[in-house]
Amino acid sequence: MYQGIKKLEQNTLSSILVDENVDCVLPKYNRNDLGIGIVHLGLGAFHRSHQAMFTEQLLNKLGGGNWGICGVSFSNETLQSQLQEQDCLYTSAILDVENSFQVVGGLKEVLVVKTQLEKVLERLLNGSTKIVSLTVTEKGYCLNGDGLLDETSADIVHDLANINQPRTAIGLLVAGLNNRFQKGVASFNVIACDNLPNNGEKLKSAVLQFAQIISPDLAKWIGLNTHFPNTMVDCITPRTEKSTIDLIKDNLGYVDNAPVQREQFSQWVIESCDFERPKWEEVGVIFTDNVEVFENAKLRILNGMHSALAYIGILRGYDTVYEAISDPDIKAFLLNLIDNEVLPTLESVDGLDLYQYSRDIIARFENPKIKHALRQIACDGSIKIPVRVLAPLAENMSAGRKVNSLVVVVAAWLRFIEHCLTNNIEIHDPRAGDFKNTFHENGNNTELNIEKFMTISGIIPTSLQNNELFISSVCKRYNSDIAVY
Numbered sequence: 001m002y003q004g005i006k007k008l009e010q011n012t013l014s015s016i017l018v019d020e021n022v023d024c025v026l027p028k029y030n031r032n033d034l035g036i037g038i039v040h041l042g043l044g045a046f047h048r049s050h051q052a053m054f055t056e057q058l059l060n061k062l063g064g065g066n067w068g069i070c071g072v073s074f075s076n077e078t079l080q081s082q083l084q085e086q087d088c089l090y091t092s093a094i095l096d097v098e099n100s101f102q103v104v105g106g107l108k109e110v111l112v113v114k115t116q117l118e119k120v121l122e123r124l125l126n127g128s129t130k131i132v133s134l135t136v137t138e139k140g141y142c143l144n145g146d147g148l149l150d151e152t153s154a155d156i157v158h159d160l161a162n163i164n165q166p167r168t169a170i171g172l173l174v175a176g177l178n179n180r181f182q183k184g185v186a187s188f189n190v191i192a193c194d195n196l197p198n199n200g201e202k203l204k205s206a207v208l209q210f211a212q213i214i215s216p217d218l219a220k221w222i223g224l225n226t227h228f229p230n231t232m233v234d235c236i237t238p239r240t241e242k243s244t245i246d247l248i249k250d251n252l253g254y255v256d257n258a259p260v261q262r263e264q265f266s267q268w269v270i271e272s273c274d275f276e277r278p279k280w281e282e283v284g285v286i287f288t289d290n291v292e293v294f295e296n297a298k299l300r301i302l303n304g305m306h307s308a309l310a311y312i313g314i315l316r317g318y319d320t321v322y323e324a325i326s327d328p329d330i331k332a333f334l335l336n337l338i339d340n341e342v343l344p345t346l347e348s349v350d351g352l353d354l355y356q357y358s359r360d361i362i363a364r365f366e367n368p369k370i371k372h373a374l375r376q377i378a379c380d381g382s383i384k385i386p387v388r389v390l391a392p393l394a395e396n397m398s399a400g401r402k403v404n405s406l407v408v409v410v411a412a413w414l415r416f417i418e419h420c421l422t423n424n425i426e427i428h429d430p431r432a433g434d435f436k437n438t439f440h441e442n443g444n445n446t447e448l449n450i451e452k453f454m455t456i457s458g459i460i461p462t463s464l465q466n467n468e469l470f471i472s473s474v475c476k477r478y479n480s481d482i483a484v485y
Helices: 045-049 051-062 077-084 113-125 154-161 169-183 199-214 216-225 242-252 291-315 321-325 328-345 354-365 374-378 381-399 404-422 432-441 446-453 468-478
Strands: 023-025 036-041 068-073 090-094 100-104 107-112 131-134 189-192 231-234 260-262 267-271 286-288
Touching: 036 051, 036 113, 036 169, 045 051, 045 090, 045 260, 051 068, 051 100, 068 077, 068 113, 077 107, 090 242, 100 242, 107 113, 113 169, 131 169, 154 169, 154 199, 169 199, 169 216, 189 199, 199 216, 231 291, 242 260, 267 291, 286 291, 291 321, 291 328, 291 354, 291 374, 291 381, 291 404, 321 328, 321 354, 321 374, 328 354, 328 381, 328 404, 381 404, 381 468, 404 432, 404 468, 432 446, 446 468
Parallel strands: 023 100, 036 068, 036 131, 068 107, 090 260, 131 189, 267 286
Antiparallel strands: 090 100, 231 267
């Protein structure tokens, strides 16, 4: 496709001549001497734009070390092939008023569970592996509505019966820990990097629940030796597109078939932990004993506004966050939502002005270079909405505060589901089957459909399921014109 133009790989790295007018950072260490100390499960764009970038910045600062990354994908052989052809190098394009670029060299190895399970397990067993991090999205934790391991999940049932042939992240973690336990190798520690509240605690609970079924002795060993700190991660990372590849070719003069694109802003908050790890705090990672306050601020402000933009924006015919936030009615709605119904539910954070934080997020949404697809954000609403919208809504109702705008978001979510079902559009959600049954059972009877929806296990908080004011408010908004919200 780009004949005559060199491609990104180790042999050409030293010959990359970046125009002095282009801001590009190259690896400042010898990749051949870089040891692998981190295995990351879920090698998607977010990890490569976020955690791997923080690690890369630290490697550059220290001149190398033993914190190289083995990236593990569960099934994406295409990405593996693209990265291997580039010696696992890739470019992060940081899109802002002035674009900048960074070539990431810290990714040393890419494995795929589907075809290389034995090698993945060997890497997890290797004593040099000190940390296993993961970005598998909320549904990858295989939790039920109560936040516990879903032992009825077909994949979990498979993994429990085939501990050495795991399909899930939970099964893979337990298999790796079991091998180290059996062979007397010290435990690795686990860092979750998803938008799941109390992600470390919930991941640990799921791992221990799984391990207890396999071996109580294993579960006891994990409980005593393996750390699962809670974290909060934030960096808007749209999907890589051909335009990303073209941007790098035009600005840097080489072809990178596996780049990532992201915004300038990036934040990583990790629960204070006492185990061997990179000194990420030297490159801006926050370590704290109170991750929850950062987490709630991010989940309810940024992620909550994202969900509102996704459902309302799609119903109004928009495709991206930028398009939706450019609608003055939607922007005004979001500002009212945040000021009157979200900020009152949040605990103050030292060093963080929540009002200004919300305005900074709006400004991030208004970056025209970041084309974040609304349908990508709209996925897995049954997991996201309870945390981002229903939790603050329930708190406000209990405290006698306003919930008008939060109710709108719930109604828009239900309208989005109905829109997809009516137009035969696939709903990417683990509860899609329940949605279909609910909305088809009572035809066009909105009240009965919504009342039935409220009873779906594990989505609507108990305090709201039988709340007549809440249900009637959702019905009213559902039947009104989304365009005038």
